[in-house]
Amino acid sequence: MGLLWGADGGTAPQSDSPDPSGTVAPVTDLLLTHGYFLWEDEKEREIMKPYAPLGLLYISAYLKRTGFDVETFDTTFSDRDSLVARLAATPGAVLGVYTNLMTRANVLWIAEQAHLHRWTVIFGGPESANYPDDYIERGADVVVLGEGENTLEELLPVLRDRGPHRLHGVAGTVFRDEGGAIVHNDPRPKVSDIDSIPWPDRGAIDTAKYVDTWRTHHGMGSVNLITARGCPYKCNWCSHAVFGYSHRRRNPIDCVDEVQHIVETYQPEQVWYADDVFTISHKWLSEYADEMKRRNMRIPFETISRADRMKKEEVLASLAELGCYRIWIGSESGSQRILDAMQRGVKVEEVQNATKMAKKYGIEVGMFLMWGYEGEELSDIEATIEHVKESNPDIFFTTVAYPIKNTGYYEKVREKLIFSSDWNNSSDRELRVGGRHSRKYYKHADSWLMNAVDAHRLADTNPVAAAAKAGAADDSRLSLLACADEVDD
DSSP: OOOOBOTTSSBOOOOOOBOTTSSBOOOOSEEEEESOOGGGOHHHHHHOOOOOOHHHHHHHHHHHHTTOOEEEEOOTTSOHHHHHHHHHHSTTOEEEEEOOTTOHHHHHHHHHHHHHTTOEEEEESHHHHHSHHHHHHTTOSEEEOSOOHHHHHHHHHHHHHHOTTOOTTOTTEEEEOTTSOEEEOOOOOOOSOGGGSOOOOGGGTTHHHHHHHHHHHHSSOEEEEOSEEOOOOOOTTSOOTTTTTOOEEOOHHHHHHHHHHHHHHHOOSEEEEOOSSTTSOHHHHHHHHHHHHHTTOOOOEEEEEOGGGSOSHHHHHHHHHHTEEEEEEEEEOSOHHHHHHHTOOOOHHHHHHHHHHHHHTTOEEEEEEEEOOTTOOHHHHHHHHHHHHHHOOSEEEEEEOOOOTTSHHHHHHGGGEEOOSOGGGOOGGGOEETTSBOHHHHHHHHHHHHHHHHHHHHTTTOHHHHHHHHHHHHHHHHHHHHTTTOBOO
16 A cells, blocks of 8 residues: 655545545555546537547556556546545645646646645646746646656655655656755656556546447547657657657557457457557558457557658558558648748658558548648648648648747747737647737638638539539638738737
8 A cells, every 4th residue: 555645745644535436535656637627628529539548547557567556537527526526535645637738727727626635746748848837836846857657656755755845856857946946857768668668557547438438429439559659750840848859669569469458358449549650660560560460450540640651552551451541641731831841851742642542542531731830821821722632631620830839830939929918728729929810811711721622522523513612712712811911919
């Protein structure tokens, strides 16, 4: 049994307060949670494609193996009252909170509630790694930078012995010392052998509920997993706050073992490989496909890749053989000038060819596009529309470029940024770039794109409908031009 570690570094007494189920909450060395409440998110309730918090589950599995008592409170299907009740059940313990771009307000609220019950609060994940001082100022006792497994293994005993203000020398952490100064310890080296980390602790949460939610709303249950950590590419709008520019692959045999375990335990109809670039290593992909085939295993999946890692026929053949039914490509723009400014390292023609080749193998293509990157002009928007028409992806989504802290794009537009007056309740997605076109402008760009692509697709089968869509595209273009002088300021 583990100890409850209070904020003063002492051992807190076990609480007799019952949890919401009516039983005494277990004593743990660390309670893990995150700030995503599905039922509070109207848009996500419409989509209903939730996935388990893998980062927390990796930490849970690792710490349990090393002898710690760890509990995970999964907020996805829960609510605030239940989380507060759990915090009240064992006051004075240690809470680890995962932070990401979209949950800033929620995790700050969680920290506030935790402190009401004398918890020591550790933040980790990409968002707090980008803003460690801000999170210390607003309620974190400790911010963990980078990967959390080894850092927490060292940190938890030190917290017990010294408290949260004497963490000098614990690599990979930021804290406030006894004099009130914020201290940044040295970075911690990344885990060199990620096969040394056990599989995610899916048994710590109700994984079956994720599968059932997918199955209920989409006819196919789904489970997420990763086969690698990190991305070595230098796209300058993309955050590398946790893994840096590393790329570390798991053993393909171990990955197949995990998929087999997932299928046997949870019976999903599909999986989601959440790697940054699933096809980055062609050798690994071939070995993985061979082992899946040897075991007579094939399960439908979708994943993300890059067009320049999909140029070889054998790559697409392996994906199709494995069961890939959809692959997502970050196309971002149809303008080579903009792609080069983004440091994407991909040619427009490579995206078009990869899309066509994937469809040749019966694989749907989803495409991500980005408006409003620094320097974009009308001709770049026109090039993107022509690019999508030529590529003809099955699905495409657009977003307006937003600068994430500590990225090249952020530094590029730093002097133009318009910050919200309420940092606690905003995010980097709300950062505006002064002088850039208005949101209305990009809504017209969306309409122009969608109508132009529809017209292109209908041209051979329904000329009348195609003409109507083309007219709507022209109208959207004129509306875009009419508001071109409206800018963020």
